[in-house]
Amino acid sequence: MSRTVVQPGPQVAELRSEVSVDALYDKLVRRDDVSAQEKAVLRDVLGPSTLVAAGNDLVREGGWPDVSTVLVSGFAARYTTLADGGRQITELNVAGDFVDLHSFLIREMDHGVVALTNCVIRTVPHRALRHLTEAFPHLTRLLWLDTLVDAAIHRQWIASMGRRTALAHLAHLLCETYLRLEVVGLAAERAFDFPLPQSVLADVLGLSTVHVNRLVAELRSLEVVNWTQPRVVILDWDRLAGIAEFDPTYLRLTRQPV
Amino acid sequence: MSRTVVQPGPQVAELRSEVSVDALYDKLVRRDDVSAQEKAVLRDVLGPSTLVAAGNDLVREGGWPDVSTVLVSGFAARYTTLADGGRQITELNVAGDFVDLHSFLIREMDHGVVALTNCVIRTVPHRALRHLTEAFPHLTRLLWLDTLVDAAIHRQWIASMGRRTALAHLAHLLCETYLRLEVVGLAAERAFDFPLPQSVLADVLGLSTVHVNRLVAELRSLEVVNWTQPRVVILDWDRLAGIAEFDPTYLRLTRQPV
DNA sequence: CGTAACATTGACCCCTCTCAAGTGCCGTGG
């Protein structure tokens, strides 16, 4: 899949002023203080905004990127493709996510990252990240922590796939997505935009599109969500969280100095 | 589950001389140079060896540990327990694994780590890890990388659970475990000891014990493995890796400076 | 207003689960 890059234009400029690096900052500051200097460092290492059209790869599988990418707006997904053509999405990325920070140290991408919607991204040279780890240990720990939370999310997905029912798995995904979006100001009052077709949700959940459709219908009939594309309204958070056995601890959204 | 700690005795001393911190070192040095100073730092921060009997928790769910734990020998597992009593193992740990390095920054354990066999462990105070990140950025990157590989392993498990057949999932686990054990000298010539009962493998794979038994029987009948507890002999690596669609890139076992 | 993409629904199938019984191995006590 080729990469479409559109030079910053009016649309991008508008998006930049709206969220910019703030989404990433908002997430980090939920966990620990971020000093003015650290905030400035983050701003300085980020390159200009570019737009990647839906369906194109932000990062190509098998590549050896020399930059890491921050998602400024839009939805993206890490995915693995199997021989039979099946696709498994292993992580959903939302605004403020450092979608391939791990490529800084892992080096070779063993999977791709695709833009699920139009996405605005900004990149950071690995060289700058290396300097950051030499000069700003606290900021390094904050970024490390962010990758550790990614791993914690992975573990929850494993638990969902292995031992939760399909309905609970979907419910868990909704709870998780709501909180992650809320942190960056894209969800409020139990509602958020979630512009992913059911075929993509199927690749997230490891199910067929048909079954995802039936699960969505079931959540509707249980009256725990009102889901009319692309808007998700959670009508009964407690019941949804109950179905999912959702405990937000793993998202690490409390302030604990690192 | 309470924690049984046995003071270092003859048995522990013997194990220490055999592997000690070397397993962790062997793993790190597969990825990048580790200087003599860094090796000394690692040795200095590690506390004495203690033995944890099979079935006991190395780290308790919901705890706020102030140390991180290195597994010196034995097998351990991160697990999540669900309301219906079901258990999902989200990661297998082998000798040389920093089983809860992430607790240094995540702080609250959202899951437990259990000793699947008798385990020898050594701990590192979080305070020492914090100092390490201030003074030794390259070693910090190596430890960060190790947690990134954990996340990459999680992603493969997600792909296995979501889109691979149960047989391919088991085959993938065997390929992965073989390579991880080989790095620390516990596997060679396509054979290794894997002393986990099928009920534990079921909790790893998200399957029932009965079905795991049938999958093992199928791998035997395909003549790709010879599996007589606890010894696994891989008779045909290429065919096993083919069934699994196994690509070892994600284990990051090549030397690339970080 | 035709087309493409997505959502929905029905019918049938199969992979994996549950329940249950039976086997084999091994450590321990009589």
Added chain:
DNA sequence: CCACGGCACTTGAGAGGGGTCAATGTTACG
């Protein structure tokens, strides 16, 4: 030295969650 208990492994039968295939509805948009 053997009986016994416990644990793990094995096997069979029936059930069910989720898959596949296929058709139909719906919406957006050029």
